[in-house]
Amino acid sequence: xxxxxxxxxxxxxxxxxxxxxxxxxxxxxxxxxxxxxxxxxxxxxxxxxxxxxxxxxxxxxxxxxxxxxxxxxxxxxxxxxxxxxxxxxxxxxxxxxxxxxxxxxxxxxxxxxxxxxxxxxxxxxxxxxxxxxxxxxxxxxxxxxxxxxxxxxxxxxxx
Amino acid sequence: xxxxxxxxxxxxxxxxxxxxxxxxxxxxxxxxxxxxxxxxxxxxxxxxxxxxxxxxxxxxxxxxxxxxxxxxxxxxxxxxxxxxxxxxxxxxxxxxxxxxxxxxxxxxxxxxxxxxxxxxxxxxxxxxxxxxxxxxxxxxxxxxxxxxxxxxxxxxxxxxxxxxxxxxxxxxxxxxxxxxxxxxxxxxxxxxxxxxxxxxxxxxxxxxxxxxxxxxxxxxxxxxxxxxxxxxxxxxxxxxxxxxxxxxxxxxxxxxxxxxxxxxxxxxxxxxxxxxxxxxxxxxxxxxxxxxxxxxxxxxxxxxxxxxxxxxxxxxxxxxxxxxxxxxxxxxxxxxxxxxxxxxxxxxxxxxxxxxxxxxxxxxxxxxxxxxxxxxxxxxxxxxxxxxx
Numbered sequence: 187x188x189x190x191x192x193x194x195x196x197x198x199x200x201x202x203x204x205x206x207x208x209x210x211x212x213x214x215x216x217x218x219x220x221x222x223x224x225x226x227x228x229x230x231x232x233x234x235x236x237x238x239x240x241x242x243x244x245x246x247x248x249x250x251x252x253x254x255x256x257x258x259x260x261x262x263x264x265x266x267x268x269x270x271x272x273x274x275x276x277x278x279x280x281x282x283x284x285x286x287x288x289x290x291x292x293x294x295x296x297x298x299x300x301x302x303x304x305x306x307x308x309x310x311x312x313x314x315x316x317x318x319x320x321x322x323x324x325x326x327x328x329x330x331x332x333x334x335x336x337x338x339x340x341x342x343x344x345x
Numbered sequence: 346x347x348x349x350x351x352x353x354x355x356x357x358x359x360x361x362x363x364x365x366x367x368x369x370x371x372x373x374x375x376x377x378x379x380x381x382x383x384x385x386x387x388x389x390x391x392x393x394x395x396x397x398x399x400x401x402x403x404x405x406x407x408x409x410x411x412x413x414x415x416x417x418x419x420x421x422x423x424x425x426x427x428x429x430x431x432x433x434x435x436x437x438x439x440x441x442x443x444x445x446x447x448x449x450x451x452x453x454x455x456x457x458x459x460x461x462x463x464x465x466x467x468x469x470x471x472x473x474x475x476x477x478x479x480x481x482x483x484x485x486x487x488x489x490x491x492x493x494x495x496x497x498x499x500x501x502x503x504x505x506x507x508x509x510x511x512x513x514x515x516x517x518x519x520x521x522x523x524x525x526x527x528x529x530x531x532x533x534x535x536x537x538x539x540x541x542x543x544x545x546x547x548x549x550x551x552x553x554x555x556x557x558x559x560x561x562x563x564x565x566x567x568x569x570x571x572x573x574x575x576x577x578x579x580x581x582x583x584x585x586x587x588x589x590x591x592x593x594x595x596x597x598x599x600x601x602x603x604x605x606x607x608x609x610x611x612x613x614x615x616x617x618x619x620x621x622x623x624x625x626x627x628x629x630x631x632x633x634x635x636x637x638x639x640x641x642x643x644x645x646x647x648x649x650x651x652x653x654x655x656x657x658x659x660x661x662x663x664x665x666x667x668x669x670x671x672x673x674x675x676x677x678x679x680x681x682x683x684x685x686x687x688x689x690x691x692x693x694x695x696x697x698x699x700x701x702x703x704x705x706x707x708x709x710x711x712x713x714x715x716x717x718x719x720x721x722x723x724x725x726x727x728x729x730x731x732x733x734x
Contacts, residue, residue, distance in 0.1 A: 203462070206404070214476040224477075244592065246478045252587055271594045272602060274491035275544035276483050280467055283483035290482055292492060292591045299598070301591035303482045316544060320499040336481040 219247035222261050224334035232326060232339075233261040234298045245298040246336075265295035266326040267344065272301075273319045275311060287311070293324060293341055308342045349441035349578045351732070352451075352569055353383025353562035354693040359526040359681030362461045363556040368403075369411045371457035371558040376416050379560040384569045385451065390562070392443055392452030393418030395425040396436040398685045401469040403427075404462055418453045429470075430633060430678075431721030432456065433559065433688025434728040440563045441578040450565045457558040458683035466554055473722075475589070483543075487551060489590065489723045490636035491543040496594070496602040497638055498545060501653035505545055509536035510660040511637035512550055512679055518666055519676025521705040524690075526555050526681035552635035557683030559690050568700075574713070576699045579733040580617030582610035586725030593725070601725060604646030607718070610727040611647045618731035620714070623648045628710035629698050630672045631691035633719040635682055643718055644672060647729070666708050674698065674708050688719035688728065699734040 216224070219235045223246060226233040235247030235258035242251060245264055250257055273291040276283060289309060292301035306324065323344040332338035355378035357363070363371070372395070380387050393416055395408050413419045423443060426436040433456050440452040463469045467485050474480050497503060513533050519525040531549055539549040567575030586606040587593045593601035600606045611623075620626050630649065634640035641655040649670055650658055658664065664672040673679070675694040678687050695715035697703040713734040720727055 208401075212476075216477055220477055246589065248589075252592065271591075271599075272492045272496040274488050274495055274546070275541075276488055276491075277541040277543060278487070280471075280483045280485060280488075288483070290484070290488055290492070292594050294595045299592075299595060300589065301594040303479065303484055303591060305482065317495065317499040320496065336478050 217249045219249050219258060219261065223247050226261070227338045228332045228334045230328040230332060231263055232265040232295055234264040234295070236260060236262045242299045243297055244300050245295055245302050262297070264297040268293040268295040268298070268324060268326070270306075270319050270322045270324055273306065275316065291319065291324070291341055304339065304341050306341045306343070346445050347447050347565040349444040349563050349565065350567045351561055351576045351578070351692070351696045352564040352567070353379045353385070354560070354696055355379040355382055356524050356559040356686070356690055356693055357557055358524045359555045359557040359683055361526065361554060361556065363459060366459065368408070368457050368459060371459070372413070372455050373415055375457065375558040375560040376453060376455050379453065379562050380417050383562045383564070385562070387417040390418035390451045390453050391421045392423050392440065392449035393421060394423045394436045394440050394452065394454045396432040396454060396456035396685045396689060397425055397427050398432070398458055399427050399429055399470070399473060401472045402463045402466060402684065416453070416455070421449065423452070427685065428726065429721040430635065430682070430684055430687055431719040431726055431728045432685040434691065434717060434719035434730060435583070435688065437561060437563070437689060437692050438581045438583070438728065438730065441581070444563055444565050452563045453560060454563065454689060455560040456686035456689045458556050458685050460554045460556045460683065478589070484723070486635065486723070487546055488543045490638050491546040493602060493642065493724065494545050494636070494638040497641065500602075501656070503656045505537055506533050507656040507660050508545060508637055509533040509550065510656055511634065511640045512536050514659055514665055515673050515676045515679035518674050518706065519680030522675045522680060523704065524681070525676045526553055527676070528680070546636060550637050552678045552682035555681045555683040557681065557686045557690070559686040559693055561689055561692060573700050574734040576696050576732055576734050578730060579714070580614045580620070580731040582613030582617070582729040584610035584727045586727070590723050590725055603652065604642035606725060607643060607646035607720075607727045607729070608648070610729045614729040614731050618733065620731060623716070624650070624670065626712055626714055627670055627716050628712035628714050629674060629695065629708060630670060630716040631675060631677065631694045632672055632716070633678055633687060633691060634673070635678045639720065639724060640672065640677070647716060647718070666706070669711050671708050674703070674706055691717040691719060692730065692732070695732050699732060
């Protein structure tokens with residue numbers, strides 16, 4: 187087998203890039219179920235898509251069920267309370283994220299068969315006790331004036 | 346049906362930057378090295394598949410505009426695969442399928458990555474997520490792995506130090522790999538004290554950002570070079586998991602947290618290859634693992650040890666280079682992870698082991714069989730392959 191070693195030291199900075207930037211405006215089409223879901227958020231209500239054949243409830247709602255490939259039926263209310271299935275405490279500043287540290291949780295709303303991502307607020311991080319979050323009960327808390335956006339709510343632990 | 350064999354391989358040492366190459370240069374150079382390694386005439390290549398990064402990381406400049414006429418097999422282009430970190434293995438699987446179907450005699454698979462061409466890799470990959478529900482939270486590769494790691498630690502009472510055992514093993518193996526980007530061993534303490542990225546994932550637990558290139562020539566005939574044992578693709582499996590990873594995190598449907606999706610892909614590959622007892626029939630494994638937790642879930646899902654035991658077993662020396670089933674004797678993605686090439690590199694490293702051409706990292710194989718994996722998306726799409734000599 188042949189080996190090609192780069193001819194220059196790759197740690198060097200003596201080369202330049204031609205700078206470029208994408209200017210591509212995109213307009214994403216939400217599914218019917220998501221449109222209804224976001225309308226529900228404006229009323230401070232969490233909705234899931236019901237798979238009528240199996241009773242499975244999907245949050246965030248989709249127009250089809252990934253397990254049965256059946257079209258989902260109407261939306262049903264879930265939560266606002268639920269159970270944390272997993273989590274991470276984000277310590278790095280990512281391009282699309284808030285200032286760290288921030289705790290991201292996946293919560294199974296009561297009445298739902300899936301877990302949904304969101305931020306956990308009002309929780310005091312105690313090193314060594316992080317894993318106690320898994321299985322913990324929490325609830326969705328809404329902003330005062332929801333706009334119909336995933337960021338309209340966050341989670342807080344049940345008291 | 347024709348049997349597909351690997352008859353030529355080449356890779357470029359992985360680096361953060363490869364300043365002397367453009368994408369077209371990389372593809373050309375690695376392609377011809379592979380042809381030379383196989384000892385065949387470039388004119389005899391009658392199939393070409395490109396394995397390239399997703400468009401948002403590749404840039405607007407796409408391969409179809411590069412003018413590929415200088416590449417072997419360019420008169421028989423079969424397509425471009427860009428399934429993120431699964432690209433290389435998926436492209437290899439498709440090349441083998443094309444050979445097996447009798448549609449070609451020699452198919453070249455070529456991968457290239459120039460990771461430093463995209464200034465914000467996390468941002469570029471973030472464009473792949475759902476625009477309505479996922480971009481609103483920091484759901485990226487690091488946080489996804491961290492979510493898996495948290496659940497694994499809780500389910501199996503695994504400590505942060507035990508979690509670090511994967512990286513310690515792989516970085517130790519990488520020292521002997523001339524192609525590795527990271528060739529310095531680390532201790533569990535160093536991993537545990539490195540900056541926290543997203544609890545419980547620390548910086549040293551994350552694969553580096555890598556540039557690189559790799560290529561494989563697949564043939565309907567066995568090895569041409571003297572002394573090489575024919576290495577055949579014995580079986581493949583693939584599984585595309587849930588679009589929303591949260592839909593597989595609940596009791597009764599927790600495949601995102603317990604590796605069941607990968608197990609489903611492995612079952613296909615084992616059936617095709619006639620593997621019934623992987624613990625005793627696999628000689629080595631090159632498993633895609635950009636984070637330690639991915640390797641733990643993979644080892645267990647592939648049936649190499651019971652669920653929940655991989656971390657402690659690695660900490661006790663199992664799956665190391667001198668163990669009965671070495672996992673990532675090359676150092677794996679821990680020591681270099683060019684996105685579109687990494688799946689092909691898993692195949693190349695396994696082939697080199699089966700040929701006995703792995704140099705300082707050569708291991709003694711208990712069985713002439715190797716297992717390879719690659720994972721894409723937010724770790725919910727899986728590729729598994731079995732190679733046999």
